[in-house]
Amino acid sequence: MTRSRRSGTPVATVLSWLYALLLAAPLYYLAVSALKTNVEIFTRPFALPAHWLWGNFETAWRTADLGGALFNSVLISVVAIVLTLCLAVPAAYALARQDNRVARVVTGVFSAGFLIPPFAALIPTVILAIKMDLFYTREFQMLFLPASALPLSVLLLTQFMRTVPPALVESAALDGAGHWRLLFNVFIPIAMPGVVSVTILQLLTFWNEYLFALAITGTGPDVRTVQVALPTLVSDATNFGVLTAGTVLTLLPVYIAYSLASRRMQEALTAGAVKG
């Protein structure tokens, strides 16, 4: 049985590796180009670099001010994730504890919100930032990102919190525990895998956010995120070696995180899309 499962059909094997090759080729091209000059990139696109030009990384770091941009990205992502959890955890607790009509309406609101891509309301959101006097600031992004993350976060956390056995709730109630004690001592520990998944998933989403970061936080060197800083390396006379080096640097934090916790990350990201 295992043999027949493992062998698969030749067509499937060939197709699956062909697609893998298609995925890997641009990533390989990216990695080798980061160490070359323009001339070498153009003339020997797939060869390993003749001279390893580590200076590209330094140039990219300096030109796009990636250090400052990385700091802005970390700051925005961390504040936004803390705010997301502060808003979503109590809401999920409430929805897991109650299943009346009001609770179902609230769940319905978040389910609908999950389907609508945030891009739909990009321009009105920019106007909101202007009206709040927070245009071209990091602060608006910190406030806005949690809102875009709430539907999925609340729905996922509610599912995890529903797994708390009623007996535990009863015994905590007999001990005279209030909602907050119940939440912190019983629900959050049991729903911890859910909290971790939501944190990973939304941190990645916040880190990768581009269009809102561009339109609202803007390209000012003191506030821009790393996703906005990277494309500033493109010009009429782009140095492709420097651009690809910058791309590698921007991608590195995510891949380091992935190599440290690949299983967790895969679980978190698939959980995020499994919830419809």
Added chain:
Amino acid sequence: MSTTSTLPGTRPGTAPPIVTGRRKAGGGLHSPRVLLLTIPSLVWFAVFTVGPLIAMFVIATLRWKGLLYEPTYVGTENVSHVFADPVFFDALRNSLVQVAIVIPIMIPLAFMLGYHLHTKPRGYRVLSVLYFSPGLISISITAMIFYGVLSPDGGVNGALRQIGLDSLATPWLADPSTALASLIAIDLWRGVGWTAVLFAARLASLPSDVVEAARMDGAGRFRIMWQIAFPMIKDYVRTLTMLQYLWTLFTSAALILLLTKGGPGTSSTTLSYLVYAKAFTQRDLGYSQVVGVVLLVLGIAGMLLIRALLRSSLENKR
């Protein structure tokens, strides 16, 4: 989703008079008042998501030339502007072409690759890491990768020259006949593997005995895949199809902004990019938001269509 066992009144034997003053003040551990805890998140959602969504319909009725000017009410004037503009119809056509190519290729291919991954073929760990990786890469990084790959002296043309197909080499993003196709190819590059990983994760959660039983009956691999595994995760296929449809329709603006700016001409302008460009580069917010409303309507209509298609075929099979 079954009901939780913590519904109010599910504690038989708790006579009302026993409830102490302290518990009463706290609303009681089983009182529906716990739902007050959802208010902060609902307020947040209302201010930053629902509000802007409603504002879109209002802005669509305004003449508003740039973010720093005062708007005036013009009713349906923007709507007639938009529907008399050939650029809008180019964008509509491009968006329809985009989803009509991306979705029918992506979903079946991703399902088959996901099924293949699920059977744990040799080297499936390498495969799943590679398939998964576009899910980690942001739009701006994707754009920068393909800016290099598709540039006139980039990777694709380099590869074509090495295998002697110089005649096929072209500035992919600057050629009106290949710009949109390039963007569609990037959508597929990103989406297929990632969706396959999601399908594989879902298939792994199925009971394996049904598939085993089918295999015992001598059912072929292709038949098991499409006639047993597929119907079992049909709801999930429908959900992912809807999500991919919405993502493809709505989020192409960022990639286009970074790679082609909608050009050359309008050859790669989609509705999503038109919303962005009209607001930020051509300073016509009313026009932009009329297109935004069209996009929203198309999104909802497409979702309903996908729902109906994937539901009816399930019923036909039974």
